[in-house]
Amino acid sequence: MKDMQAQAEKLRAEAAECALIRDLATAPHKRELFDRLAEHLNTLAGEVEKAIANRTETRA
Numbered sequence: 001m002k003d004m005q006a007q008a009e010k011l012r013a014e015a016a017e018c019a020l021i022r023d024l025a026t027a028p029h030k031r032e033l034f035d036r037l038a039e040h041l042n043t044l045a046g047e048v049e050k051a052i053a054n055r056t057e058t059r060a
Helices: 002-024 028-059
Strands: none
16 A cells, blocks of 8 residues: 555656646647646546545445
8 A cells, every 4th residue: 555655646746847847848849748747647646546545445
């Protein structure tokens, strides 16, 4: 379970980095790319967190 939480945190950190790059990018296509990457990584982190919650609920 701890490894899953660590992966979710890593995905959130990577999403934050992508958002920072997006904010600093001057080229529109790079802003779009890093915006999509940030959204995708946040979605993945959310899915991992849902899996953790479901696993916790089934054990309770």
